[in-house]
Each structure stands twice: as C-alpha cells, then as structure tokens.
Amino acid sequence: MERVTADPYAKFLGIQIERVEEGEAAVSIPVKEHLLNFHGAANGGLIFSLADVAFAIASNSYGQTSVGINVSINYMKAAMLGDFLTATAQEVSRNSKLALYRLTVRNQNNEIIAVADGMVYRKKEQFA
Structure with a gap:
C-alpha cells in the first residue's frame, strides 16, 4: 500500500x-x-489515467512487479464537471507471465463512463 x-x-x-x-x-x-x-467534459486522458491507476494497483497487488503492455479503452458516456468517478480493476486471468484485467469507470449514478481491458507482463521481481 505504501x-x-x-x-x-x-x-x-x-x-x-x-x-x-x-x-x-x-x-x-x-x-x-x-x-x-x-x-466541457472530463478529458479522456483523465478517464484513462483513473482506469490505469486501478489497473496498476490491482496487477501489482501480489507483490510481484507487473508492467502494462497493452490497454484498450472504450468511452461510453461523457463525464461532466462535478461528477465523481470511480474506476475498478478486476483480474480476469493470470499466469506466471501475463495477466488480464477488466477496468470499468463509473460515475456517482453507477453509469458506465468507460470500459477497458489491460494486460500486464509479470516480471520475476518481487517487492515488499
């Protein structure tokens, strides 16, 4: 966490x-x-960055260094000033070298703003 x-x-x-x-x-x-x-809408880079941070945290949550190798994002609805966005990352598949995550960004009304799939390469390095 630190x-x-x-x-x-x-x-x-x-x-x-x-x-x-x-x-x-x-x-x-x-x-x-x-x-x-x-x-006047939330920048797409913000939405991607939010999803990417969730992706990075989830994929590194085992203490094994994981680095993104691909992300494909689909923007479904604009987010506007005052919206509160939450991105979740959920592991779909993981083996010793690769892992796939489903990323979802929603607003405060639980409406889907964007969905993405992200893949990481899982290095041999562990961290504390």
Whole structure:
C-alpha cells in the first residue's frame, strides 16, 4: 500500500485509493474544472489515467512487479464537471507471465463512463 499511495502521478491528479485486494482495486476522483477538455467534459486522458491507476494497483497487488503492455479503452458516456468517478480493476486471468484485467469507470449514478481491458507482463521481481 505504501508504494501505491506514493505514486506521484496519481497524487498530482488527486486520485484517491478506495480499495485494494489481491487482483482487484478501486480508485476515485471528483471531476473539477481543471480536468475538463474544450467540450466541457472530463478529458479522456483523465478517464484513462483513473482506469490505469486501478489497473496498476490491482496487477501489482501480489507483490510481484507487473508492467502494462497493452490497454484498450472504450468511452461510453461523457463525464461532466462535478461528477465523481470511480474506476475498478478486476483480474480476469493470470499466469506466471501475463495477466488480464477488466477496468470499468463509473460515475456517482453507477453509469458506465468507460470500459477497458489491460494486460500486464509479470516480471520475476518481487517487492515488499
């Protein structure tokens, strides 16, 4: 937990860690004005980053270094100023070298904002 809570990029964006279990994670962020794009909606990069932080936490939750090798995201609905977004990462499959995660971003009304699949390469390195 100490390692993931120290993530400088997540801290910079204001992402909060809500839940961490082996192979799972949930993180959240309120959509503020500085996170909007020129259409007045939450920037797609913010939504991707939120999902990516959940992905990184879940995939590293076993204490084995895991690095993302692919993420495919689908944006389903715009998030707007004042929305509260939560991203969850759920392990779908894991073996000694690869693991696949389903990422879902929802707003405060439980509406799906984005869904993604992310794959990691699981290195041999362990960390405490």
